[in-house]
Amino acid sequence: MSSSAGTYKIDTRDSQLLAWYSELYSATNGKVSPLIGQTISDAGYDQVYSLAQKQAIHQTPAWGDVIELTDTALIVRHPTLIDVGAAGKGYAVDAICDLLNANDIHAYTIDAGGDIRTKGPLQRIGLEHPFDATKVIGAVNLTSRSICGSATNRRTWGDWHHIIDPATSLPTTNIIATWVIADTAMIADGLATALFFVEPDKLTHLADFLYVIIHSNGTVVYSKHKTIELFI
Known part of the structure; x- marks a missing residue:
C-alpha cells in the first residue's frame, strides 16, 4: 500500500478494524485517521525508528481522496502509509480474547502495554500518573470489560x-x-485517542463508554460512575 495503489483483499476481522476507523474519522472530522502514517514517519517515528525529523512533513490526506473500504477489500487510489496505532493494539487484544473464548477459557486478563481486557471476577486496575509511572491517579473496577489509555508521555522523541x-x-x-x-x-x-481531539459527547453515538481525561492545565474531567475512583 505504501508503494503502490491497488485493491487489497482484507478478511472480516481487518474489515471491522477499518470500519471502526471510518466511524472515528467521521466523528472527529478526520482527526483520527489511519492515513497519518506518512506524517508520523516524516516526524521520525519511521520503520527503523530513526527519531530524526525530515525537512518536509507530509500532510495527512483525506480519506475519500486516498482509500475506499468495501466488505472484502481496501481500495487504495494512491500509495499511502497506513497506521492503525490508534486502535490496532486494542484490536489485537480482542483477537486474543476471541481465541481464549473459543477454547472455553472463562477467566482472564489481557494487558498489552496498558490496553487491558478482562473476563471473569472483578479486577481493580490503577490509572498510571502521566508524569510518574510509580504512582496512580486513581483506579477502576473492571468486570468483563476493557480499559485502554493513551498519553503524550509515551512514544516521545525530540x-x-x-x-x-x-x-x-x-x-x-x-x-x-x-x-x-x-x-x-x-x-x-x-x-481514548479520539478524546484528544473532540469532547466526549461527540463520541457517545459510537459506543457506551466511560472516560477520564487529564488536560495540560491539570484539569481532570471524568465520567461520574461508581466504576471510577480518582485520588486527585
Whole structure:
C-alpha cells in the first residue's frame, strides 16, 4: 500500500478494524485517521525508528481522496502509509480474547502495554500518573470489560509524541492523558485517542463508554460512575 495503489483483499476481522476507523474519522472530522502514517514517519517515528525529523512533513490526506473500504477489500487510489496505532493494539487484544473464548477459557486478563481486557471476577486496575509511572491517579473496577489509555508521555522523541493532529501535522498539546472503559479493547483504544481531539459527547453515538481525561492545565474531567475512583 505504501508503494503502490491497488485493491487489497482484507478478511472480516481487518474489515471491522477499518470500519471502526471510518466511524472515528467521521466523528472527529478526520482527526483520527489511519492515513497519518506518512506524517508520523516524516516526524521520525519511521520503520527503523530513526527519531530524526525530515525537512518536509507530509500532510495527512483525506480519506475519500486516498482509500475506499468495501466488505472484502481496501481500495487504495494512491500509495499511502497506513497506521492503525490508534486502535490496532486494542484490536489485537480482542483477537486474543476471541481465541481464549473459543477454547472455553472463562477467566482472564489481557494487558498489552496498558490496553487491558478482562473476563471473569472483578479486577481493580490503577490509572498510571502521566508524569510518574510509580504512582496512580486513581483506579477502576473492571468486570468483563476493557480499559485502554493513551498519553503524550509515551512514544516521545525530540519535540514530538505519537498523537499528531492531521490538520496541523504537529503533536497535540491540550490533553496529556486519557482512559476509556468500553466493552471491547478496540473500541476503548480508538476512543481514548479520539478524546484528544473532540469532547466526549461527540463520541457517545459510537459506543457506551466511560472516560477520564487529564488536560495540560491539570484539569481532570471524568465520567461520574461508581466504576471510577480518582485520588486527585
